[in-house]
Amino acid sequence: MMDHAHDLASVRDATERLLVAVGTLDNAAVTESSRLPGWSRGHVLAHLARNADALVNVLEGRPMYASAEVRDTDIERDAPRPLDVHLADLRESGTRFQETGAAPADWSRTVALRNGVTDTASRVPFRRWIEVELHHVDLGIGYELADLSAEFTERETEFLAARFAGHPDVPATRLTDGTHTWHTGRTADAPEVTVTGPPAHLLGWLAGRPAGTNAVTAEGGPLPTLPPL
Structure with missing residues (x-):
């Protein structure tokens, strides 16, 4: 809530x-x-x-x-x-x-x-x-992204993952910072692309900031291109 x-x-x-x-x-x-x-x-x-x-x-x-x-x-x-x-x-x-x-x-x-x-x-x-x-x-x-608070980073990552959930142009994607996991993109795809990175950079990637995109890695497929916010 x-x-x-x-x-x-x-x-x-x-x-x-x-x-x-x-x-x-x-x-x-x-x-x-x-x-x-x-x-x-x-x-x-x-x-x-x-x-x-x-x-x-x-x-x-x-x-x-x-x-x-x-x-x-x-x-x-x-x-x-x-x-x-x-x-x-x-x-x-x-x-x-x-x-x-x-x-x-x-x-x-x-x-x-x-x-x-x-x-x-x-x-x-x-x-x-x-x-x-x-x-x-x-x-x-x-x-910088790394200066954002842990609370904000986690909540905004969850918010943006939910925003792209079910989006037809985003493949099924699993995001993880090693501790937390989120899912976004199309739900019918299998297997998922897994995007891994530090919390701040996962957020940066979801938010379309180059500093985030440059510091995350993808397995199971190329790094998805996300629609603009």
Whole structure:
């Protein structure tokens, strides 16, 4: 069962960690490339701020974004801003998300996200935690997959394995870090491809991060190519 209060606290801590790290940059560093193709660090920071507002919309029963075009336009508009503006926006949007999450609500209700995806409201704080943690890594400023907490790594691995479970383009796959095991992909295939690696790198592979893909191995077939998130 999701503990939304615990996850809101984890979001708060992860956001503060992000703000401290980003605060060591300068305006020039914000314009440099992130680890996401085609995006500068400014694009990543702008996306994080607008995602916080988008998830406030979700919790308050509004569409997550007005449209995909508006989402993309807002990120492009905000990406070139100076560092201090990015920092203020991240802090203020993060505060709005925390305040919305603290309001009395039915956390068992179903909410609508993007592209027809629905989920329980109680999972929204975890989704925000994912955004903050993985995009902190994407900034390429010293926070790596291996720095993610064991709790987050295990939960996000389980979340992403479930996301690809039954996907027609993903062969039946067994994932293991030597201690835990997950299954994903098509259920009718036999035998399974077994993907092995350290916990952080299994997560990186599932999340489409090259640092993860480069550090896992596959047996029983080639390393599956996963659909984009």
